Amino acid sequence: MALSAQWLEGALGKSVKLTLTCGVFQGVLQHVRPGCSLLLHTVKNLETGRSSPGVKMFFSQELVNVELLGEPDSEKGTAVQSEHTSAAEEKKGADIRTADGDPWSSPCVSLERQLRALNSLSLNSLPGKEEEEKVAYTVVDCFQQKFGPAVLHLKQQHVISVIGKGVNLCRHGKLSWLQIATKSRVFLFDIFFLGPQAFRNGLQMVLEDKNILKVVHDCRWISDCLFHQYGVLLVNVFDTQVADVLQFSVATGGFFPHRTCTLQECLMQHLKLPSEGNTLMKCKQQMDLDARENPDMWFLRPLPASLLQVLALKAMYLLLLHSSLMDKLMSDFTAVVHAYLNTSQNGSEDHLGTIKPTCTELPKELRQLADVQKLRREKAVKDYRINEDGLLIRPVIELNERNPQKDETH
The missing domain is CATH 3.30.420.10 (Ribonuclease H-like superfamily/Ribonuclease H)
Known part of the structure; x- marks a missing residue:
């Protein structure tokens, strides 16, 4: 009997036995991608007896038979190779198995509870x-x-x-x-x-x-x-x-x-x-x-x-x-450029007249940044504590009482 998407959807969350061209496995069917792959967790290799608590992917073109376990009257589904031609073509360019031939797996703990x-x-x-x-x-x-x-x-x-x-x-x-x-x-x-x-x-x-x-x-x-x-x-x-x-x-x-x-x-x-x-x-x-x-x-x-x-x-x-x-990083740059423009557009007529075009002396607009930085340092010393390395102690932003201080961004 041909393996149908409807039959597989009905088997989700149930224990199944997969007979592949390369072995026989048992596990709980978690996800189905019709014509492409099946995802099982709590997988056991019935030939070696070795169990794997992780999530494993099995490609449908490798399937020979799928059987529901624990249900004596359940149907059996037989994968028909001709139904998976397009999936096989995709797999040629998208093989996500490791070098030893086993599908990628990820160890999971208490998967049902976590789900x-x-x-x-x-x-x-x-x-x-x-x-x-x-x-x-x-x-x-x-x-x-x-x-x-x-x-x-x-x-x-x-x-x-x-x-x-x-x-x-x-x-x-x-x-x-x-x-x-x-x-x-x-x-x-x-x-x-x-x-x-x-x-x-x-x-x-x-x-x-x-x-x-x-x-x-x-x-x-x-x-x-x-x-x-x-x-x-x-x-x-x-x-x-x-x-x-x-x-x-x-x-x-x-x-x-x-x-x-x-x-x-x-x-x-x-x-x-x-x-x-x-x-x-x-x-x-x-x-x-x-x-x-x-x-x-x-x-x-x-x-x-x-x-x-x-x-x-x-x-x-x-x-x-x-x-x-x-x-924010460009704010000082933007401010000085604005000061340049303001000086030339709104300054007195002879302001630039006393300056030669070839002069490279640091303009007052740029020299004022030193005063700004000094004021910022004085304020920072008042606002922050300084550690023994001379670094400002930056407080942790409180998210809520249960939130950990380190964000697992990766």
Whole structure:
């Protein structure tokens, strides 16, 4: 009997036995991508007896038989190879298995309990929800239809924001989602489904394009992951964590803070997002708490819509943060240029007449910056405590009583 999408949908959440061309496995069916792949958790290899508590992906073209377990009268589904021709073609360009032939997996702890907790987190159930806190996004989890147009759109941009989400995001961790926002679109690339081919098929070209500015918060971790796992050299980066520290130094007359700010703190400080009654903040706080109980939640498929919305919002806000920080970093420059214009346009007639055009003496408009910096330093000494290293002790922005001080931005 041919394997139907309706039959598979009815098997979701149930224990199934998969007979593949390469072995026999048992697990709980979690997600189905018709004609392409199945996602199971709590997987056991029935030939070796080895159990894996993680999430495993099985390609439908490898299926020989699918059987429901624990139901004597249940039907059996037999995968017909001819039904998966298009999926096989896609797999040739999108093989996301590791070198040893096993699908990518991610160890999960108490997956059923975590999934219930995540599904209970809803944007609509949170108080203080504002319509402008919702943003349209596109989940790119296959190479057909969505991937090509998404990459084409990104290649036409001058500025994009980039955020990676996964487990222990570095050269030794795993990347699950890549969030990229432009002025008009937000894309959530499902790297767990797409695999390394996502970068070879276009994302690498975008991330390595010197003409596209990539806005990232603390680029060390995502760049480490991209370079060592996917061979991607991230270039032309505007790091909002670095920009925040430099802006702090400008605002305090040359002092540096004793610590950096998390992305969440930067959004609150520079975009004036409130810590209370804000959908992004409330979801993010709950999300961080859930991630600490089960850091592999990012490998759940399908990911709850509420979490997808948070991923999209963060990418969008990061792009806005770039504009805000640029304005602040350029504020002294803008002020001096304005003073130049004001002097020439509104100054006395003989003001510039006494100055030779070839004179390179520092103008008074620029010399006044020294006085401004002195006043800023004096104010900073009054407003902040100074540690033994001469750094200003920057207070932690209180989000709420349950919010941890460190934001897991990666």
